[in-house]
Amino acid sequence: MSAILAIICGLAVVGLDQLTKYLVTVYMEPNEVIAVIPGLINFNRIPPNTGAAFGMLAGQTWFLITVTCVVMIMCIAMLIRKTFDSRLMFWALCLVLGGGLGNLIDRIFRGGSVVDFLEFGFFEFPVFNVADCAVCIGAGLILLYFIMDFVKDARRKTDIDAINAESDTEIEQENTRVGESNNDN
Numbered sequence: 001m002s003a004i005l006a007i008i009c010g011l012a013v014v015g016l017d018q019l020t021k022y023l024v025t026v027y028m029e030p031n032e033v034i035a036v037i038p039g040l041i042n043f044n045r046i047p048p049n050t051g052a053a054f055g056m057l058a059g060q061t062w063f064l065i066t067v068t069c070v071v072m073i074m075c076i077a078m079l080i081r082k083t084f085d086s087r088l089m090f091w092a093l094c095l096v097l098g099g100g101l102g103n104l105i106d107r108i109f110r111g112g113s114v115v116d117f118l119e120f121g122f123f124e125f126p127v128f129n130v131a132d133c134a135v136c137i138g139a140g141l142i143l144l145y146f147i148m149d150f151v152k153d154a155r156r157k158t159d160i161d162a163i164n165a166e167s168d169t170e171i172e173q174e175n176t177r178v179g180e181s182n183n184d185n
Contacts, residue, residue, distance in 0.1 A: 013098025102131030
């Protein structure tokens with residue numbers, strides 16, 4: 001059942017990503033800006049992005065394709081092997097996988113570039129796309145998973161230390177009673 005959910009989630013992300021990119025490239029002129037929610041979100045058809053986040057590694061198509069494939073293989077392996085017992089991690093991996101596939105399709109079929117068009121109108125931030133959103137949300141959820149796991153482990157260690165301290169106190173008290181009992185005899 002979880003494999004079907006992972007496939008559906010991944011396909012939904014890829015489908016929405018590719019549909020929005022298609023609509024932007026067909027219905028918007030280059031450098032055209034449409035205020036979707038004025039002052040908040042714009043569609044901005046910028047020139048194709050040949051790099052990664054913030055335009056880094058521009059023109060490094062094969063490197064970006066390789067990194068994307070490695071990350072996707074790791075996500076698939078984790079989903080198949082179920083190396084975790086968390087719905088949060090499950091959905092995080094599905095989002096990273098779907099977003100990675102969306103941008104991978106662009107890099108392979110759009111000459112190494114990615115279509116970016118989502119823009120915040122309320123602060124300066126690079127233009128991005130649906131696949132980028134999925135990858136960032138998924139990565140954020142993975143980070144949240146590890147933070148929660150760290151906190152849980154820290155609490156468990158604190159609980160164990162408290163139990164050990166209590167046990168040590170009880171042993172000391174028992175030793176004291178035994179010692180006093182021996183002194184009485």
